[in-house]
Amino acid sequence: MTHEAWGKVRETLAKRIGKNNFTSWIEPLRWAGLRDGVARFEVPTTFFGDWVSRNYSDHILGLLNAEGHAAGRTEFFVPLNTPAAAPTPEKPARPATAKATRARSDEDLPGATLDARFTFDSFVVGKPNELAHAAARRVAEGGPVTFNPLFLYGGVGLGKTHLMHAIAHELQSRQPQLRVLYLSAEQFMYRFVQALRDKQIMDFKELFRSVDVLMVDDVQFIAGKDSTQEEFFHTFNALIDQNKQIVISADRAPGEIKDLEDRIKSRLQSGLVVDLHPTDYELRLGILQQKAEFYRQQYKGLAISTGVLEFLAHRITTNVRVLEGALTRLFAFASLVGREITLELAQDCLADILRASDRKLTIEEIQRKVAEHYNIRLSDMIGPKRLRNIARPRQVAMYFAKQLTSRSLPEIGRRFGGRDHTTIMHGVRKIEELMTTDSQLSDDLQLLRRQLQS
Numbered sequence: 001m002t003h004e005a006w007g008k009v010r011e012t013l014a015k016r017i018g019k020n021n022f023t024s025w026i027e028p029l030r031w032a033g034l035r036d037g038v039a040r041f042e043v044p045t046t047f048f049g050d051w052v053s054r055n056y057s058d059h060i061l062g063l064l065n066a067e068g069h070a071a072g073r074t075e076f077f078v079p080l081n082t083p084a085a086a087p088t089p090e091k092p093a094r095p096a097t098a099k100a101t102r103a104r105s106d107e108d109l110p111g112a113t114l115d116a117r118f119t120f121d122s123f124v125v126g127k128p129n130e131l132a133h134a135a136a137r138r139v140a141e142g143g144p145v146t147f148n149p150l151f152l153y154g155g156v157g158l159g160k161t162h163l164m165h166a167i168a169h170e171l172q173s174r175q176p177q178l179r180v181l182y183l184s185a186e187q188f189m190y191r192f193v194q195a196l197r198d199k200q201i202m203d204f205k206e207l208f209r210s211v212d213v214l215m216v217d218d219v220q221f222i223a224g225k226d227s228t229q230e231e232f233f234h235t236f237n238a239l240i241d242q243n244k245q246i247v248i249s250a251d252r253a254p255g256e257i258k259d260l261e262d263r264i265k266s267r268l269q270s271g272l273v274v275d276l277h278p279t280d281y282e283l284r285l286g287i288l289q290q291k292a293e294f295y296r297q298q299y300k301g302l303a304i305s306t307g308v309l310e311f312l313a314h315r316i317t318t319n320v321r322v323l324e325g326a327l328t329r330l331f332a333f334a335s336l337v338g339r340e341i342t343l344e345l346a347q348d349c350l351a352d353i354l355r356a357s358d359r360k361l362t363i364e365e366i367q368r369k370v371a372e373h374y375n376i377r378l379s380d381m382i383g384p385k386r387l388r389n390i391a392r393p394r395q396v397a398m399y400f401a402k403q404l405t406s407r408s409l410p411e412i413g414r415r416f417g418g419r420d421h422t423t424i425m426h427g428v429r430k431i432e433e434l435m436t437t438d439s440q441l442s443d444d445l446q447l448l449r450r451q452l453q454s
């Protein structure tokens, strides 16, 4: 592949990821050729390469393939004789071009780049995140400050950063004069340590107190780091006193962050605390549909059926990042080998992700869920009652135990009050038979399956 082709990919990337990100991360890459499906790039530092690999590899691969260049992997390397060494712990390498969140005259704002893709438009709303989304929207309207701070928390990859960037984008487009500063708690610490070292702590304080909106991502990072916490506390108070909006995110609720000073915990709890719940099936499917549409355009019509999307939504329950990664890989792979995206291809190409996502569902969980659904007692699952309204749910639980766990029939029998394996087999067959004729049962099974697999 020639430099020109890479040039085209770069152009598309520039439009897609925004100017700041492009300047920071893509411009410094030097194209080193494509061989045996590996796209190679020279990078200034190992840190830089790792970052680009983690954040833009899929993007780059997708575009290369869409341009007709079969690339399955990227490789980033620091050329020999380049003095730029890997970052040392005292001085973490920050790309020199990482800029403020705003283009205006805020070259002095030490923020992180915003991802152009993380907007409200691209955020899919479902039950697990509707409250967080509504709160983020409210803050993004930029009206009078009603809750301060807004504290968003939730597990890995559930959309905290996405929502924070969306707030920043929205505020900047509504009120370009606002000084909006988004950065990670790690960057906050880094800046603070740097200011201490360079004896510029007054500048640091002034700078952070001069913003209109401060957004700090992954605040749990400063736990246990005493002087950074102290400084954070003062910055926080100064801004709250001036009625400036603060948005904070963390991987857990304020009260649960270990080694965080109590006074900070209580400050963080003083506004609105909302959590992003783990995704449910519907939300995962919604996200997949949205991303699939994007890829369909990227890959010029390469289609993916609803069945495959449903399969992925059922099976990949860990987090949205993994879900997205799976879809990206699937499209890149299908286009690379020139095949349609079928269920088989998905199972093949995503075997490792599917294995890792296999949640260890226990027979007890199945029994509990099924008992709840049919409103019978858990003890009836293992008891001797033969009444239809007890026996049928018990068979449903046996069916799921066989379908959704790797337990053998005798093992399942033992968990159902020491029943024989032939009884289990009979139960499973009965349900398989009935589900084709009894639509109520078939609906029940569908609903239960979703609940058990989400």
Ligand SMILES: Nc1ncnc2c1ncn2[C@@H]1O[C@H](COP(=O)(O)OP(=O)(O)OP(=O)(O)O)[C@@H](O)[C@H]1O
Pocket: 118, 122, 123, 124, 125, 129, 154, 155, 156, 157, 158, 159, 160, 161, 162, 163, 251, 287, 320, 321, 324
């Ligand atoms: N509801 C959603 N709609 C669309 N995309 C989503 C949604 N939730 C998460 N994502 C996507 O999932 C990926 C991970 O989300 P994000 O980085 O915001 O997670 P996070 O909660 O900040 O995780 P971490 O704690 O690891 O930083 C992003 O690419 C984001 O766009």
